[in-house]
Amino acid sequence: MEQISFHSNPFLLSLLALFPVILFAVIKNKTKSKKRKLPPSPTKLPIIGNLHQISNLPHKSLHDLSLKHGPFMFVNLGTTPCLVVSSADALEEMTKNHDITFSNRHTNTGISPLTGNGQDLLFNTHGDQWKQIRKISVLHLMSKNVVNRFQTVRDEEISSILETINLSSKKGEEIDMSYMFNTMLTNVFHRSYTGSYQRGEMRGLERATRNFLSCDGKLKKLLGSFCFEDFLPSLALLDRFTGFTTLKKTTYSEMDDVMESLINERKKESFVDVLLHQRDNAKLDYDVKAIMQGILIAAVDSTGLELDWLLADLIKHPQVMRKAQEEVQRVVGTKSKISSNEIDQMHYLKCVIKETLRMHPPGIIPRQTSSEWIKVGGYDIPPKTIILVNLFSVQRDAKYWENPHDYIPERFLEKNIEFMGNKGYVPYGFGRRNCPGMAYGNTLLEEVMANLLYHFDWKMPDGSKPEDLNMDEVSQFLVARKYPLKLIPVQRFKSNA
Numbered sequence: 447m448e449q450i451s452f453h454s455n456p457f458l459l460s461l462l463a464l465f466p467v468i469l470f471a472v473i474k475n476k477t478k479s480k481k482r483k484l485p486p487s488p489t490k491l492p493i494i495g496n497l498h499q500i501s502n503l504p505h506k507s508l509h510d511l512s513l514k515h516g517p518f519m520f521v522n523l524g525t526t527p528c529l530v531v532s533s534a535d536a537l538e539e540m541t542k543n544h545d546i547t548f549s550n551r552h553t554n555t556g557i558s559p560l561t562g563n564g565q566d567l568l569f570n571t572h573g574d575q576w577k578q579i580r581k582i583s584v585l586h587l588m589s590k591n592v593v594n595r596f597q598t599v600r601d602e603e604i605s606s607i608l609e610t611i612n613l614s615s616k617k618g619e620e621i622d623m624s625y626m627f628n629t630m631l632t633n634v635f636h637r638s639y640t641g642s643y644q645r646g647e648m649r650g651l652e653r654a655t656r657n658f659l660s661c662d663g664k665l666k667k668l669l670g671s672f673c674f675e676d677f678l679p680s681l682a683l684l685d686r687f688t689g690f691t692t693l694k695k696t697t698y699s700e701m702d703d704v705m706e707s708l709i710n711e712r713k714k715e716s717f718v719d720v721l722l723h724q725r726d727n728a729k730l731d732y733d734v735k736a737i738m739q740g741i742l743i744a745a746v747d748s749t750g751l752e753l754d755w756l757l758a759d760l761i762k763h764p765q766v767m768r769k770a771q772e773e774v775q776r777v778v779g780t781k782s783k784i785s786s787n788e789i790d791q792m793h794y795l796k797c798v799i800k801e802t803l804r805m806h807p808p809g810i811i812p813r814q815t816s817s818e819w820i821k822v823g824g825y826d827i828p829p830k831t832i833i834l835v836n837l838f839s840v841q842r843d844a845k846y847w848e849n850p851h852d853y854i855p856e857r858f859l860e861k862n863i864e865f866m867g868n869k870g871y872v873p874y875g876f877g878r879r880n881c882p883g884m885a886y887g888n889t890l891l892e893e894v895m896a897n898l899l900y901h902f903d904w905k906m907p908d909g910s911k912p913e914d915l916n917m918d919e920v921s922q923f924l925v926a927r928k929y930p931l932k933l934i935p936v937q938r939f940k941s942n943a
């Protein structure tokens with residue numbers, strides 16, 4: 447057998463020479479990872495991690511767990527570790543020190559087709575492409591200027607729902623306000639996307655609106671379903687048997703058809719037209735349909751669920767409803783149309799909207815850190831960690847909100863708290879990844895609510911009382927009302943609406 451000679455083997459020789467360096471690196475690495483301090487975590491079970499401690503309302507379960515384990519807490523959703531951020535100070539620290547690092551979003555299996563392989567706006571990695579898409583979208587769809595340009599579109603769509611509500615009021619029938627809100631919002635955004643300023647042009651979009659509402663319903667069901675691939679990847683095959691895979695396929699195929707019809711209905715220089723033009727002429731590489739569907743869902747679903755909560759909160763608190771109605775009446779007088787100047791004077795209504803957005807934010811915001819370790823709250827957070835910012839906990843943080851679980855719009859009269867830049871109040875998100883549709887969303891909330899309060903009183907169906915209104919929630923990525931809001935409208939002035 448040939449003897450191994452260190453002298454004649456240059457590889458072994460260099461290994462020998464490098465040995466002290468390698469040893470030093472190994473020891474350094476070991477002591478470093480030993481020194482790493484991960485956030486506290488509830489006790490985990492093998493395979494499922496902390497899934498057994500999380501109900502079908504994750505924002506509430508995670509809130510309860512955070513009361514025991516702290517504002518930075520590690521939970522394992524199946525095999526996936528996540529950092530849950532649950533207080534105003536914790537979020538402030540993340541945003542102040544690590545805004546860029548955690549400006550990526552986490553996706554899951556149900557959402558992945560929405561992202562167009564990461565070529566959309568909502569789920570794109572933070573970087574140049576995301577910046578370009580966001581700039582185009584704000585400039586051509588969401589800026590204050592564009593919101594003003596589409597004033598007549600909103601006026602027409604709001605008048606249209608007022609007419610329908612009026613008919614129900616004459617018959618004394620109940621009306622499904624949740625459905626009404628979603629239809630109106632889809633019409634508004636379809637017209638804003640395609641530049642259909644004339645209501646006549648809406649005819650071509652009626653089918654698209656019906657189809658969008660149908661597949662948006664399927665999408666919510668999909669996002670509310672358990673997905674093995676996300677939590678227990680080794681059992682991913684089971685998704686085929688639960689119906690998850692089929693539902694995902696049909697939902698996105700129908701959504702694609704809706705985007706196709708919006709592209710066909712587009713007018714020159716509309717948002718959709720600009721997206722296509724920039725992609726083809728300015729050679730910007732992105733997925734037009736993915737951008738369109740992502741923003742449409744963000745716009746319709748978030749604004750729709752907040753309108754639902756707003757009206758429900760007012761039903762549940764009749765004295766707040768009365769106060770808001772008195773203000774609207776005082777400002778508008780006896781006119782039949784409410785102007786934006788008049789809405790600017792409705793200070794109490796604005797507080798009502800702020801309080802509903804505090805109590806019922808759209809849900810948990812999923813982010814993801816970049817490829818570096820970060821330190822927060824004295825803990826070390828590994829690269830590529832999924833971050834779940836629990837807005838429910840942040841906006842009910844007792845350090846910043848007195849009686850945080852009570853509905854008190856007056857708290858906003860006493861303090862000047864805006865949608866951005868206040869600790870413990872982030873209904874439109876935070877940092878550079880915040881909601882670019884805030885101006886559009888908030889304008890819609892104000893205009894719709896001012897009109898509903900001005901023209902109608904609202905009664906519970908079947909003679910039930912306001913306190914009987916069911917306020918249960920459902921979590922389908924966003925946290926919405928579990929049951930549609932069905933009410934009986936009562937016209938306030940015979941000649942109006």
Ligand code: HEM
Pocket residue numbers: 567568569580587588740741744745746748749752808811872873874875876877878879880881882883884886887888891
């Ligand atoms: C009351 C209505 C709305 C609420 C409460 C709301 C809330 C939010 C929240 C909390 C986020 C996550 C922000 C973050 O990660 O920090 C978000 C993102 C987003 N929202 Fe809204 N939103 C509303 C309406 C709208 C509207 C009307 C549009 C479009 C016209 C829109 C478009 C978007 C987009 C595109 C994003 C993702 C931005 C990005 O990742 O760069 N939203 N929204």
